Amino acid sequence: MIDELLAAWIGRQRWFGGKGRPIDDLSIDADVELTPGLRHLIVAIWQEGSRDRYQILMGERHELPDRLTHALIGTVGDTYLYDAVHDADRMSWLLEGMAGDETRSGLRMRHAPGVTIDTSQRSLVLGAEQSNTSLVYGDSYICKLFRRLIPGVNPELEIISALAARRAPHIAQPYGWIEADVDGTDTTLAFMQEYLSNANDGWDLALASVRDLYASLPGVTAAEAGGDFAAESVRLGIATARVHHELAESFPTELVEIHEVKRMAEGFRRRLGRAVAEVPELRRHVPALENAYHQVELLTREVPVQRVHGDYHLGQVMRTPTDWVVLDFEGEPGQPLAERRALSSPLRDVAGMLRSFDYAARHLLADHSQAAELEPRAEAWADRNRTAFLDGYREGGGVITVGDAALLRAFELSKAVYEVVYEARNRPSWVSIPLAAFRPRPT
Known part of the structure; x- marks a missing residue:
């Protein structure tokens, strides 16, 4: 049932790379409960014989406030399933996990060396991106969630971390990242940097x-x-x-x-x-x-x-x-x-x-x-x-x-x-x- 709801919903998302082609099959490769009412999914999408993986932060509520109706994925029984990146109450887990260097069922949340993360900041989704989803936390951080997952360390995390270690100018400072093993390879799921609120x-x-x-x-x-x-x-x-x-x-x-x-x-x-x-x-x-x-x-x-x-x-x-x-x-x-x-x-x-x-x-x-x-x-x-x-x-x-x-x-x-x-x-x-x-x- 959830597979069918996700297949119908994901094809309408701006960040979905397979628009215009039918989805032949969808399977859930990983399903981790992060906190009560919040699940981290890695789904596999098959189209024309090829497979792509996407990550979804799926919220669960028995009542869905008006501010989240646009993020609705579907309902199962009396439970509303929705895209939780739009739910600031749920997205505090991201800051808390990176601040504490937590590992949850294979999800590894890490903070950059020498930084302190303020976990009180509330999130807001930026709406301009095509292939990823970025969350702004107050005036402090911007966290990019890589929706389509490609096994391996993302070049942005690799480069910014190396340049920050040299105290290079002209970059936004890194604060943390989330990673997991995909196909046995250390893979970047998200990356958080300094938010340039006055730029x-x-x-x-x-x-x-x-x-x-x-x-x-x-x-x-x-x-x-x-x-x-x-x-x-x-x-x-x-x-x-x-x-x-x-x-x-x-x-x-x-x-x-x-x-x-x-x-x-x-x-x-x-x-x-x-x-x-x-x-x-x-x-x-x-x-x-x-x-x-x-x-x-x-x-x-x-x-x-x-x-x-x-x-x-x-x-x-x-x-x-x-x-x-x-x-x-x-x-x-x-x-x-x-x-x-x-x-x-x-x-x-x-x-x-x-x-x-x-x-x-x-x-x-x-x-x-x-x-x-x-x-x-x-x-x-x-x-x-x-x-x-x-x-x-x-x-x-x-x-x-x-x-x-x-x-x-x-x-x-x-x-x-x-x-x-x-x-x-x-x-x-x-x-x-x-x-x-x-x-x-x-x-």
Whole structure:
């Protein structure tokens, strides 16, 4: 009975990764009572011959208050079953368990070295996430529950813990985590960090700057507009370089030999071939893309690689009153854990942020009646902030040589190819944003 209720409910959840495909089977792999009225479930979902696991915190009440009706899973007899992450009365267990380093039926709750967790804080669910669920506890903590479970230590826990041990700046301090064995592998279920209650999202700040430029009088340049973002882009570049330095000091680094660099270019081409088959509009840009990838093949030196962020953009950084903080070191969503933990060129992160500046500049033009007239301003804003970010990256110690420029451009174009496919599938009216990446750039 509970299996059927969960199967009907889980397919409607924002964080469920199998939407649009029928659920062939659901089984409960683990069922642990954490406290009276609260159970921790690990469920296996079978779809088209493949299995994914998800974790659910399931509450049980004989009366369900109005504030929890939206979280209802179903009823069994006179018991209401519901998604307990929305129940602050039940979610105190999470703080208490981590504060006490408790182990309950295979669930291991741990706190970071040297920290004290205030267990009096009450939780509130953030509503913006697609693949996880985050709980904010007062103004102190934010705890991310990884809904889809991938066996292994999550890269975010691994990286933040290592950087915190070095007292690295530009990160939110870790407070605790929850882990369990899945398929015999130590697997991260949740991770709690410092909540930056007085910080602003980088994407929101950039969009505010773009709006100010669009609203300014004709002839006003991006440098003259009231909300010029370039100084912040420089600071963000410095912070990015410092994070890359700390990652290189905390984890192994390698040099990729020339023949492996050529394989990298082949990977760019494979992605392009698949993208052109799906979005024929890309075909006219193939010669320029092929030329950019060929420049990578002409490189004659080894390429340094290290641990990187892996999914770097303006939505992954926060501006505190003192500096920029980098969040979400999970890597690119949907990729295998081994790939997200693999060493890569730090230029991959740099390219991701450059693409984000282009998106911020053109995001507001997607359905704008004056898009054609505002396009030159969008391009000027993007170019100004891209240049400022690169200047800051170099100032912070980041290395971009003349040879690196070819690899950076290839990373950026490959990212834009991915974005074209994503927008064609999900937001066709936005395809023009990544397509603008294929115009010639000033040198």
